[in-house]
Amino acid sequence: MATPVVEVQGLVTKFGEQVVHDHLDLTLNEGEILGLVGGSGSGKSVLLRTILGLMPLREGEIRIKGREGNEGDNYKNWGVLFQNGALFSGLSVLDNITLPIRESFKLPEKEMEQLALKKLEMVGLKPEVAYKKPSELSGGMVKRASLARALALDPDILFLDEPTAGLDPIAAASFDELIKTLRDIFGLSVLIITHDLDTLTTLCDRIAMLVDKKITVGTLDEMMKSDHPWIKEYFTGPRMRAVQKGQ
Amino acid sequence: MRWRSFVVIKSMKNSYFKTIDAGQGGAAQVVLEGDWVIDRSADIRAALKSFPEGRLEVLDASRVGRMDTWGIMQLQNLQRETGAEFILDDTQKKVFDFLAENESAPDAPEKGSALTQAVEALGRMASEGWKTAFGILSLVGEVSICFAKNIVNPRAFRFHSIVRHIEETGLRALPIIALLAVLISCVIAYQAATQLERFGATIFTVDLTVISILREMGVLVTAIMVAGRSGSAFAAEIGVMKLREEIDALKTMGFNPVEVLVLPRLIAMMITLPMLAFIADIVGLMGGGIVAILLLDIPIDQYIDRVDQVAKPMMFFVGLIKAPVFAFLITIVGAYQGMNVSGSAESVGKLTTVAVVQSIFLVIMADALFSIVFSTLRI
Numbered sequence: 001m002a003t004p005v006v007e008v009q010g011l012v013t014k015f016g017e018q019v020v021h022d023h024l025d026l027t028l029n030e031g032e033i034l035g036l037v038g039g040s041g042s043g044k045s046v047l048l049r050t051i052l053g054l055m056p057l058r059e060g061e062i063r064i065k066g067r068e069g070n071e072g073d074n075y076k077n078w079g080v081l082f083q084n085g086a087l088f089s090g091l092s093v094l095d096n097i098t099l100p101i102r103e104s105f106k107l108p109e110k111e112m113e114q115l116a117l118k119k120l121e122m123v124g125l126k127p128e129v130a131y132k133k134p135s136e137l138s139g140g141m142v143k144r145a146s147l148a149r150a151l152a153l154d155p156d157i158l159f160l161d162e163p164t165a166g167l168d169p170i171a172a173a174s175f176d177e178l179i180k181t182l183r184d185i186f187g188l189s190v191l192i193i194t195h196d197l198d199t200l201t202t203l204c205d206r207i208a209m210l211v212d213k214k215i216t217v218g219t220l221d222e223m224m225k226s227d228h229p230w231i232k233e234y235f236t237g238p239r240m241r242a243v244q245k246g247q
Numbered sequence: 248m249r250w251r252s253f254v255v256i257k258s259m260k261n262s263y264f265k266t267i268d269a270g271q272g273g274a275a276q277v278v279l280e281g282d283w284v285i286d287r288s289a290d291i292r293a294a295l296k297s298f299p300e301g302r303l304e305v306l307d308a309s310r311v312g313r314m315d316t317w318g319i320m321q322l323q324n325l326q327r328e329t330g331a332e333f334i335l336d337d338t339q340k341k342v343f344d345f346l347a348e349n350e351s352a353p354d355a356p357e358k359g360s361a362l363t364q365a366v367e368a369l370g371r372m373a374s375e376g377w378k379t380a381f382g383i384l385s386l387v388g389e390v391s392i393c394f395a396k397n398i399v400n401p402r403a404f405r406f407h408s409i410v411r412h413i414e415e416t417g418l419r420a421l422p423i424i425a426l427l428a429v430l431i432s433c434v435i436a437y438q439a440a441t442q443l444e445r446f447g448a449t450i451f452t453v454d455l456t457v458i459s460i461l462r463e464m465g466v467l468v469t470a471i472m473v474a475g476r477s478g479s480a481f482a483a484e485i486g487v488m489k490l491r492e493e494i495d496a497l498k499t500m501g502f503n504p505v506e507v508l509v510l511p512r513l514i515a516m517m518i519t520l521p522m523l524a525f526i527a528d529i530v531g532l533m534g535g536g537i538v539a540i541l542l543l544d545i546p547i548d549q550y551i552d553r554v555d556q557v558a559k560p561m562m563f564f565v566g567l568i569k570a571p572v573f574a575f576l577i578t579i580v581g582a583y584q585g586m587n588v589s590g591s592a593e594s595v596g597k598l599t600t601v602a603v604v605q606s607i608f609l610v611i612m613a614d615a616l617f618s619i620v621f622s623t624l625r626i
Contacts, residue, residue: 052499075501086492100500 002029004063005157005189006051011060013043013050020046022213023060028157033183033190034217035200037234038210044193045083047210048159052080065156076104078157079150083165085142087134093120093145094130100152119148124178140171144178151182158182158190164199172196176203197243209234263287263294276305277331283311283318291321303331308339319343379583386505386583390513393506408511416477416512417519421526423476424469428527431468432460432534440543449543453553456535461562465528467614470573473520474606478581481512482602485585486595494586509582516578521570528566532558565626569617573610580606 006028013021020043028034038044049055051062053074064074087096097116101107107115117127123144134142143163150158160179164172176199182188194200200207201220208217211230218226224235234240263281277299283291306329308322319342326333335343358364397403439455485508488494494504532554539545545553584602588594 049495052495054495054498073501075499078499080496080499082492082496084491086496088493088496089488089491103500103502 002032004028005030005065006191007061007063008047008051009061009063011047011050011062012058013046013055014058019213021050024210024214026208026215026217028189028191030156030189031183031187032205033179033192033203035204035207036191036193036210037195037200037207039230042210043213044210045161048161048191048193052078052159075100076153077155078159079147079152079155081143081146081150081158081160081163083161085134085146087142087146087149089134092131092133093125093137093148096134096145097149097152100149104153116148116152119151120145122151122182123148124174139166140168140175143167143175147178154186156187156189158188160190160192160194162193162195164194164196169198172198179203197240201240201243263291264298266299275299275303276307277303278307278310279322280310280312282313283321284313284315285317288317295321298325303329305334306331307334309334309336311339314339314342382587383579383583386509386579386586389505390509390579393503393510397506397510404514405507405511408507409515412512412515413519415480416473416516417522420473420476420519420523424472424523424527425530427468427472428460428465428530429534429537431464432456432531433538435459435464436535436538437542440538450545450553452543453535453539453545453550454557456538457532457554457557458562460531460535461528461558461566463566463614463618465531466524466566466569466573467610469524469527470520470570470577470610471607473516473523473574474577474610475603477512477516478577478606479599479603481578481581482585482588482599483595485509485582486588486598489586489588490590490592490595504586505582509578512582513575513578516574517571520574520577521567524567524570528563561626565617565621569614572613572617576609576613577606580609 004027006026008024008026011021011024011026012019024047026047036044036047046055050057051064061068065077067074087093088099091099094113094116097119098112101112101115113130117130120127120130125141125144125148129137129141129145134145137145147160147163158179163179164175167175179190179192180203183190192199192204204220206217206219207223208215209223209231211228216223216226216228216231220235223231226232226235263283264277264279267276267278281287281291306322306326311318314322322333323343325331333343359367436452436456440449440452443449443451443455485494488508494508497504497507536547536550536554539550540547581602584598584605588598
C-alpha cells in the first residue's frame with residue numbers, strides 16, 4: 001500500500017476573486033516520481049508554491065509526511081529546485097550547498113567542505129565547480145548545482161520545477177537518469193513540474209494533469225486513454241506520438 | 248439589340264483601380280490593379296478618395312501585382328464597406344482565408360470625466376500610501392522580533408555578514424563622505440563670511456560653521472549620501488534576489504529572509520552611520536578652518552581657540568543622536584522596497600529610485616522633527 005508523503009486535499013487558491021485551484025486533490029506517494037503537467041497559466045507553479053508555504057491557501061489541507069500544514073521544520077523534509085536554479089548569486093557553489101547544512105548543524109569546516117563535495121559528486125559535477133560563482137556556470141551546471149543544494153540535508157522529498165527546460169537533449173536525458181538513480185538509491189519521492197515529454201514518458205511513474213483547476217492523475221497508459229479533450233490532445237498529439245515512436 | 252456598354256467612368260491618373268459601370272443602373276464592378284503595398288499607401292489612400300460610393304457587385308482583385316498585409320487589410324475593408332464579391336486568384340485566396348478578418352478592437356475601458364479620473368488617482372495614491380505605511384510598520388515589527396530572538400542567543404547573529412556590510416556601507420563610503428563634508432562646510436563658511444563682513448563680524452563665521460556642522464549639516468549630509476549609496480544598494484540587491492527567486496529559495500530552506508538579509512544590514516548601518524557622521528563633523532570643522540584661514544585671514548590658532556569656545560558637547564550629541572535614527576530609516580525603506588520588487592528589471596529600477604527618494608525624504612522629515620523637539624527642550 002503506497003504511503004503518501006505529500007497530501008493535498010480540497011485545495012482552493014485564488015488571486016483576488018479569480019479561482020486558480022478549485023478543491024484540488026493531489027497525493028505524492030513514497031518513492032514515486034510524479035510528473036505535474038498542465039497548460040501554461042494553469043497554476044502549476046502556484047500549486048507548488050502553495051505546497052511549499054510560499055503562498056496562502058483559501059481552503060483545504062496540506063499534509064507533509066502526515067503532519068498538518070507546512071510551517072516549522074518541514075524544510076528539513078524537502079529540497080527544492082527552482083526554475084532558474086535560484087542559486088544565491090553572491091555565494092560560490094560550495095557556499096550555496098553548505099548554507100543549509102551550516103544553519104542546522106555544527107560541523108568543522110573541513111568536514112562541511114567534504115560533505116558539499118560529496119553532494120557535487122552525487123549530481124555529477126566535478127570538484128572544480130565548487131569554487132565558481134553561479135554566474136560562471138553553464139545552464140546545465142546551474143541545474144545540477146541547484147540539485148546538489150536541494151539534496152544538502154538528505155531530504156526525503158524533492159520538488160523540481162521544470163528541471164530540463166533549456167537543456168540540450170543530451171543534458172536533459174542525463175538529468176533524468178540522475179533523478180532516477182537518486183530515487184532508486186535513496187528512496188526519494190519526487191514531484192516534477194515539466195513540459196518535457198521524454199521526462200514524462202521515461203521517468204515518471206504517474207502523471208498528474210492540472211486541468212479545469214483540478215488534478216486528474218494516472219499512469220501514462222491511463223492518461224492516453226482519457227476522454228477529456230485537453231488530456232487527449234496532450235497525450236495523443238503529434239509531439240507525444242513522435243516521442244513514443246522513438247522509444 | 249441591347250448592348251451592355253462597358254464604360255470606363257473614371258480614367259484618372261489613378262493606377263490602383265478602374266471602375267467599370269455595367270450601364271443601365273446595374274451595379275458597378277471595380278477592377279483593382281497595381282501594387283497594394285504599404286510603400287504605396289499614400290498614393291493609394293489618395294486614389295481611394297475617388298472610389299465609387301455605395302454598393303458594388305464585384306471587386307476584382309486578381310490583377311493586383313504585389314500585396315502585403317496592409318494591402319490585404321485595405322481590400323478587406325473595401326469588401327466590408329461595399330458588400331461586393333471578391334474575385335481572387337488562388338494564391339490570394341489562400342492568404343485571404345488565412346488572415347480572417349479580425350474582430351473589432353475591444354471597447355476602451357470607460358474613462359469618465361477628468362474630474363473622476365483625478366479623484367480616482369488621488370484615491371489610488373492614498374491607498375498605496377496606506378499600504379506602504381502598513382508594510383513598513385510590518386517590516387519594522389519583523390526586524391524587531393528577529394533582533395530580540397538573536398539578542399538572547401548572541402551567537403546567532405550573522406557576524407560575517409554584518410562585518411561585510413560595515414565594510415561596504417562604512418569603510419568604502421569614507422572618502423566620499425569626507426570630501427562632501429569639507430565642501431559643504433566650505434560653502435557654508437564662505438556664505439556666512441560674505442554676509443557677516445558687512446557687520447565687521449567675520450569672526451562669527453566660525454560660530455556659525457561650528458554650530459551648523461555639529462548640530463545639523465554633518466549628520467544630514469552624511470545621511471543623504473548614505474541613503475543614495477546604501478539605500479539604493481539594499482533595494483537593488485534584495486530586489487534582484489527577489490527576482491531570481493533566491494528569497495523563495497531561502498524560505499523553502501527554513502531561513503527567515505528578514506533575519507538573513509535585513510537584520511545584518513540594519514546592525515551594520517546603525518554602527519557605521521554615526522561613525523561616518525563623526526568623521527564628517529571633524530572634517531567639516533577642518534573645512535571651516537580652510538575658509539577662515541585662507542579667506543578671512545584668521546590665524547590658525549585663533550580659529551582653533553574660537554572653535555573651542557563655541558563648540559559645546561551638547562551640540563555634538565544633538566547631531567550624533569540623530570545618526571542611528573537616520574540609519575534605521577534608510578535601511579528599512581531600502582529593504583522594504585527591495586522585498587516589494589516583482590517580476591521585472593523595470594520593477595527593480597523603479598523601486599530602487601523610490602527607496603532613495605523615500606529614505607531621503609524621511610531623513611529630512613525626521614531631522615525637522617528633531618529640531619522641533621530639541622528647541623522645545625531648549626537643548
